[in-house]
Amino acid sequence: MFCEKAVELVRELHRLRDGQLPAFNEDGLRQVLQEMESLYDQNQADVNEAKAGRSDLIPSIKLRHSCLLRNQRCITAYLYDRLLRIRALRWGYGSVLPANVRFHMCAEEVEWFGQYKKSLAAFMRSIGGGEGLDITQDMKPPKSLYIQVRCLKDHGEFEIDDGTVILLKKNSQHFLPRWKCEHLIRQGVLEHVLS
């Protein structure tokens, strides 16, 4: 049946609804493009015949054309949904993607991501006319001044505003000012403990 492979691509993404990025299905894409090429060639041949008088071929021409449109639509949906997941990575992980994620991206997707990062950075720098504003920070409303954090990795010494120095050793817990910890939490050095 026509368009089955294209629908399979869409289903592949539909199965992973939590925003995960599976490996780029180069094989699947190629198969759909091949089907499109063969449908088009068959239609070209039939169109010539139809012009020569065989109007009974017109329904099959129309059918193949609908399949071609459907394949195009499924492919674009697959590719665009992947882009949205990749875009979410910039907002979730930051501008450097973990290696296992990059492995799942094709070269063009990596290129798209690079351009998106640049665009976003240029936009953030232009906010307000001064140094700009990093809008990928402050994702949650500030709830309290101090928070309980647990250290996930050894990070060494850490100085807070009133001069005291804290030693961030793995598994130690501290009660620290929230604004000081935010970037360490995002990097994965500290973990916010919600009791």
Place this chain on the structure above:
Amino acid sequence: MSGAAFDDSEINQDDSQEDVMTPAELIAKLEEAWLNEKFSPELQENKSEVVECVMEQLTHMESNLQRVKKGDTKASIHRMEVDRIRFVLTSYLRSRLQKIEKFFPHVLEREKTRADGEPSLLSPEEFAFAKEYYDNTEAYLKAVALKRMPPNLQSIDMLKAVPEPCLDSFVFLRVKEKQENILIEPETDDQREYVVDLEEGSQHLMRYRTIAPLISSGAVQLI
């Protein structure tokens, strides 16, 4: 959020502005813009003057905080205020960016077909971002798949491919200025259209499309 933590005597008002706002009024304006942007299905008018003024305010407050003695309890309250304002500002800008990305061909089309006198939907920087997003995405689709397709299928009409915002979604609103004779369109075939009056201070749940112009005029506030 009260403006009590602001040190009014040290704030330099921009004398070149015609109507000078107090810091409290500025933050109130930011919050209004933030809520309207958050709850509306489509992109609202851009408020870059508010954004710029709030940025100036934040820089000023940050530098004040640097000068304060360490351990001063007032400092933590000011610090909290700065963080709250920065959250509202970043949330506002994120909200806008998300909508720009989600509806990118339509946003660009609206800006292109805008009449000369009408206020701009996008700030120049947002416009540049939207254009780059469009070009980047189109180039990607072409490189990865479209150029490998049959000749008559090598392009996509972005305006048709990307869905438009749903202007018929329902929004909660509070009326700031009394409105009379608002026409409500029927939703089903057996309903008829009717008019309502919106009293000042009242709250309603209505379709966005019906009250959209009232948001930009400031007559209603989305909640």
